[in-house]
Amino acid sequence: MSRLWWQDPFRMFQTNLREIDxxxxxxxxxxxxxxxxxxTWLLSVGGILSNYPTDLDVQTRNPYLSQRASGDLVGDAVKAAGRRGIRVMGRMDFSKIDHRRAEQHPDWCFVxxxxxxxxxxGLTSVCPSGDYYQAKLFDVLDEVLDRYPVDGFFCNWMSFNEVDYSRAYRGVCHCLACMSRYAEYAPGESLPEDKGSPGYETWQRFxxxxxxxxxxxxxxxxxxxxPEAPLVLGDRADxxxxxxxxAVGRPLWHHRTSEAVSSAKTFRPAVPVLTNSVGFVDMPYRMAGEEPHHFAQYLVQAIAxxxxPSTYIMGTPKDNPYECLHVAGELTRFHRDHHDVYRELVPAATTLLVRxxxxxxxATREFQGLYLALLQRHVPFDVLPEERLGDIELGRYAVVVLPxxxxxxxxxxxxxxxxxxGAVVATGNSGIVAEEIQLECLPxxxxxxxHDTEEAVRSLHLRTxxxxxxxxxxFDLVEPSARAEIGQRALSRAPYGxxxxxxxxxxxEHAGRLRASYGEGRAVMLPWTVGRAYREVGLSAHRELVVDEVLWAGGQQVETGLPEQVEIVLGESVAGRVIHLLNRSGDADQRFAEPLPIGPSWIQLLDAESVELLRAGVRLPVIDGRVELPALGLFETLVF
Incomplete structure (x- = not known):
């Protein structure tokens, strides 16, 4: 089969339409x-409302289609877009049905x-275990495919809706389909009521x-x-x-987009990822545009x-001209103009951080602290979800960090x-079950x-x-093996007031660090939560301690004069080796401010004769292994 359109870089714009649109x-x-x-245009096609004249009883025709001469928004859009060389993908939402159908088919619904x-x-949530999702969904897809040459589908909110739009927690679905399926999945176990119930983790896996x-x-x-119409969904989709x-009220993790994309690309490097960036502040505030500096980070982190890149707005650009759309367009056109640089762009770091x-x-605080430590010390890394550890070839990494x-x-x-x-750096209780050290490589x-409570470690220190x-x-007290090199001894707790x-x-004698060789590799054990300490206290000593161990184990640090506020992302594409420099000086409390200009500076590139800077539009020589960089704005892309 020839190469499919979505296997090359593309750029999407989503109009999330109201029925009045x-x-x-x-x-x-x-x-x-x-x-x-x-x-590519992601257009609302069907599900809760059909924007075409559906003949299926499981859908409702949008009454405002009467405003169109054709009575068919999808048909008009597909024809016009085809003439312009724009692809149209169908946004489908099967998560809810109207009251009439909920009364007719209670077996489809969340209970x-x-x-x-x-x-x-007025809409009733549907359960993925029931026949609406399991059977009727395919009838709707077939009707759309029979009528229109759409270029793909996205299914919105395809989940077990434990939380509603108001963020009210509704618990675990107890519809008959769920009860029957769960009885087969976990014989003898009761279906949990909510996330505080026994067996909730089993239900989550189910x-x-x-x-x-x-x-x-x-x-x-x-x-x-x-075949040319892909499915956009979870990490098993096309x-x-x-x-x-x-989101209002949610603590901001400034690296959420970069982390999410990295975890997907590390797991399956050849599978495309779409970052659909929301142009408004939050679901209840869809008329309020996102801060442009904040929105820029979505797209910059995504393409790096x-x-x-994809931009998502409510309604149409004319109705909602959010201020952030200016920078969104600028970055989207940059991606368009450098198509080959982003074609088959895959991760190229040699350090792996497990999420x-x-x-x-x-463990999330530990992970985030290590994430910041590596980023700030210019040790490029990829992210992999813990559940995918057995699914990739670890040998492509020099060091694996277990937080x-x-x-x-x-x-x-x-x-x-x-x-x-390979080399392993394990922090906290990684690879420990009760008294047993699960990983043989650990010394x-x-x-x-x-000591795993706040009071238990209060006043506990390490000499480093x-x-x-x-x-x-x-902090875990462990018995060192005979091969262990010990450091960072603990100081006993004492009164603090x-x-x-x-x-x-x-x-x-208690060790805060144990090192050893294992076969042809190396292993480091930091039996305490050094990442969490850095995340919560911010002492540079915590950062230096853990990064030093990653470097000892074989991690790659980029030599540069750039400050810690610059994130360095390594990749490879059909254009060659690609380095993104992301200016993170605008990361602020619960927001992104305008980043300050950084530099001029330098970066070491030992195996290149010259390097092209795409944002600056210049090609610079590499002299004695390094290149002199001009001042850095929002970001720069280096290709060599």
Whole structure:
């Protein structure tokens, strides 16, 4: 089969339409998309409302289609876009049905533990276990495919809706289909009521498998009907979907987009990722445009990690001309103008940072602290979800960093990787189960005790090459193996108030760092939460301690005069080696400010004779292994 359109870089624009938008001027929207730099239009097609004259009883025709002479928005859009060389993908939303159909088919609907449906603005949430998703969805797809040469599909909010639009928690679905399926999946176990119930983690795995199976069936169905029409959805779809968005009341993790794209591209480098960046502040505030500096980070982080950029607005550009659309268009056109640089752009870092499973909430702070430490010390890294550790070839990395992960699902694979010449840096309780050290590569015999509460580590310190540093979070006492090199010894806890009694810290034998060789490789054990300490306290000593161990293990640090506020992302594409320099000086409390100009500076590129700077529009020589860089604005892309 010839190469499919979505296997090359593309740029999307989504108009999330209200029912009153059915009469929109198709040519006017297409004019805007062409100027914007987009070549793909994600258009609301069917599901809750049909923007074409459906004949299926499971859908409702949009009554405002009467505003169109044709009575068919989808048909008009597909024809006009085809003349302009713009692809049209169908946004489908099967998550809800109207009251009439909910009354006719209660077996399709979400039901909570008390037996109540989930109703919001007159629409009833549907359960993925029921026949609406499992069967009727395919009838709708077929009707669209029979009528229109659409270029792909995206299914919105295909999930078990534990949380509604108001962020009210509604619990676990107890419809008959779920109860029957769960009884087969977990015989003898009761279906949990909510996230505080026993068995909730089992149910989460069950729900993920239901959705993964449904995703696979949709993907296979489309491949048979129209192979050139991909499915945009989870990490098993043709195109991996990530929505970059803001939310009132949610703490801002400034690196969320970059982390999400990296985790997808590290798992399956050849599979396209679409970062759909939301142009408004939050779902309840869809008329308020996002801060332009904030929105710019969505797109810059996305393209640097190899994702396709997409901009998502409410209604049409004429109705909602958000201020952030100016910078969105500028960055979209940059991606368009450098098509070959972004073609087949894949990760090229030699350090791998593993992202904890969602149930290991305490490990998230550890992960984020290590993320910041590596970024600031210019050690490029890729991110991989913990559950994918057994799915990739670890040998492409020099170092694998395990942040306080606890028991590991595929410990033998990590041991084999280390024995073959790789390196492992494990922090916190990674690879530890009760007393057992699960990873053979780690230089410890067993765990003797664990200080894992705030009070248990209060006043506990380590003596290090960067002075005395505090332990924050947790500290495990381990018995070193005979091959272990020990460092960072603990100082015993002592009173911390009143000051007259604040003394008595004694140096102990307990190690805060253990190093050793293992086969052809190396292993480092930091049996305390050094990443969490850096995330929560911000002492540079914590950062230096853990990055030093990554470098000792074989991690690659980029030599440069750039400050820690510049993120360095390594990649490779058909154009050659690609380095993105992201100016993070605008990262501020709960916001992104305008980044300050940085430089001029330099970066070491030992194996290049010259380098092209795409933003600056210049080609510079590499002299004595390094290139002199001009001042850095929002970002720069280096190709050599």
């Amino acid at each position: 059915a009469g929109l001027d198709v040519e006017e929207v297409l004019d805007y998309l062409v100027e914007f730099g987009a070549d 909570d533990a008390a037996g109540d449906p989930q109703v919001y603005n 729900a993920r498998e239901i959705l993964a199976d449904l995703t696979g069936r949709i993907r296979d169905h489309l491949a048979q009907r129209r 195109i991996v979907f990530h929505e970059a968005n803001n 990690r190899g994702a396709n 904890p499973d969602q149930f290991k909430s305490g 306080d992960l606890g028991p590991l699902g595929d410990a033998p694979a990590i041991d084999r990787y280390c024995a073959a010449g 410890a015999v067993r765990r003797l005790a664990s 090459g960067y002075g005395v540093v505090p332990v924050v979070g947790a 009143p000051p007259e009694k604040c003394y008595g810290h004694l140096e102990l």
